[in-house]
Amino acid sequence: MGYIxxxxxxKRYHQWMLKRRNRFAADLESRxxxxxxxxxxxxxVLDIGCGTGASIAPLMEKGLDVTGIDPSPYMLDILSTTVGNRVSLYRGFAEDLPFDDNSFNHACLFTCLEFVDNPKKALAEAFRVAKDRVFIGFLNRYALTGIGRRVQGIFTPTIYNxxxxxxxxxxxxxxxxxxxxxxxxxxxVCQFPGPWGAWMKQIEGSGLVQRFPFGTFAGMVVTLVPRFRTRPLAIRYQPKKVGRIAAGAAGCSGMAPSNGFDDSPQ
Structure with a gap:
């Protein structure tokens, strides 16, 4: 179930997202x-762990049919005030999604795995309900910012604990x-701590820079390949009955056929 x-x-997360500096980072992550x-x-698309809508808004702007699910009723309440009835919202857990197999074209886990008890089970559920691609967005263990957050958590209680x-x-x-x-x-993305500006967005958008494994936010897309389970089927076969083979004909072949078929030349 993880942390709810x-x-x-x-409330703190929603207020954090409203700050300009954080909105810049959120825009890089959404892009x-x-x-x-x-x-x-x-x-x-199914947004798993949708929270207050940081990842839902860009999906809606793209013209997608969005469904969100989150275990926190308080997060969903804040989100519902901004999206209204334009998004189907569910309360549930990433490890046990209430949807059939292949229900969505895509699925997203946007900083969701960090707060679940069983990340592997959450991934398996995302792969089950999606049929095309799954995006996994997560906080990078090896980013300088991530290391700083973990050190800060030693001295001050934060959500990152x-x-x-x-x-x-x-x-x-x-x-x-x-x-x-x-x-x-x-x-x-978010390779550098700032200052944030248009020139920084160009640097962060570079394909070369994004290949560095030390950005604060890491994204991974998995293209799902259909897999089919097969099992061998026994084919019923009744060999045709043939007449008795003349002893002379059998002798011409050098050996007597043992399978009931006449192997001699026609």
Whole structure:
């Protein structure tokens, strides 16, 4: 089940997202998600751990049919005041999604794995309900900012005390274990602490820079390849009955056929 944001957590997170500096980082993360997921308007997407809507807003702007799910009723209350009836919202857990197999074109886990008890189970559920691609956005274990947050948590209680940080290789290993050799692509953003400006956005948007594994936010897209289970079927076969073979004919072949068929030349 993992950690569920309470009323104060939800309120602080929403206020944190309203700050200009944090909005800049959130915009870089959203651009990374949309660029890697590459959805088409009208497709369906499930936002797992949607929170107060940091990842839902850009998905809606892209013209997607968005569904959100989160275990915190307080997060969902804040989100519902901004999106109204334009998004279907559910309360539930990433490890046990209340949807059928292949219900959505895509699925997103946007800083969700950090707060679940069983990340591998959450990934397996995302792969189950999606049929095209899954985007995994997570806080990078090896980013300088991530290290600073963990050190800060030693002295001051923060929400990051509840979070598990991952590396690109850890997430990729889980994906391979669950799905085998499916196509996987990763990128990172928020490589630098600032100052934030238009020139910084250009640097952060560079494909070369995004290949550095030390950005604060890492994104990974998994392209799902259909797998079919097969089992061998026994084919009933009744050999045709043939007449007795003349002894002379059998002798011409050098040996007597033992399978009931006449193997001699016609």
């Amino acid at each position: 944001f309470d009323f104060h957590d939800a 990374l998600m949309l660029g890697m997921l590459d959805p088409v308007a009208g497709e369906s 509840r979070a598990n940080f991952f590396s690109v290789w850890e997430i990729k290993s889980m994906v391979r274990e669950l799905m085998g050799p499916v196509p996987v692509c990763w990128r990172t």
